[in-house]
Amino acid sequence: MTSRPIPVHVLVDWNSELLAQKSPEEREGPEVARRVFKILNRQVGKMLYDIAGSQAFFLYFRCYCGWRIQSQPTRRRESLEAARIYNPRNVQDRGLAEYSPRTSQVVRALEFGDKLLGALDERLCGPRLDHHLPSTFQKNRNDVWGEKMVDTALVADLLHLALETDQSWLVVVGQDADLVPGILTAEGLLHGTNRRMIFLARGGVNNSNPKMTDLVCRR
Secondary structure (H helix, E strand, O other), X not given: OOOXXXXXXEEEEXXXXXXXXXXXXXXXXXXXXXXXXXXXXXXXXXXXXXXXXXXXXXXXXXXXXXXXXXXXXXXXXXXXXXXOOOOOOOOOOOHHHHHOOEOOEEEEEEEEOOOOOOOOHHHOEOOOOOEOOOOOEEEOOOOOEEEOOXXXXXXXXXXXXXXXXXXXXXXXXXXXXXXXXXXXXXXXXXXXXXXXXXXXXXXXXXXXOXXXXXXXXXX
């Protein structure tokens, strides 16, 4: 391992993190977002420590969810944006750094997956020209709300990051087997480098490939 901090890009299926809460009332609001993000950081930190011990890491989070109704941010997006402030009652709050799981693992960023890493800026839309993907939360033909383009956005960003030539590690946090093709492709792109691809899944993932068990870390 290197003495310099290794960048870790953590791509999170945020809806799956919220669904792990016991009741719908525990899935909304800034305090919920802070609590869930804090738990997530502890789990990512433990996994990295189990793999690499005291190696230093910089953590860059990107979260994916149904962030917009047309171009308007949803309540869940506004709640997670507010969670960038760890403790709003503390005037000396250090923001994201307060979530750092260990002194050797420092949270550096929290971004949103409706602005794609590899897409052109000329494709940005909305009143503030700040996202590529509007309407990621919309009603279907049966008038039921659901997510659109979320898994594919995560995979698109994952492959963009895998093509970088830096020394970063890639971590996907989620439960959905639809993420597996992108994860396996990213692992192939990293082959022959010192970089790592890790799938952090709460209870494993419903996938019948017996040769990818070493790729999946259970929480």
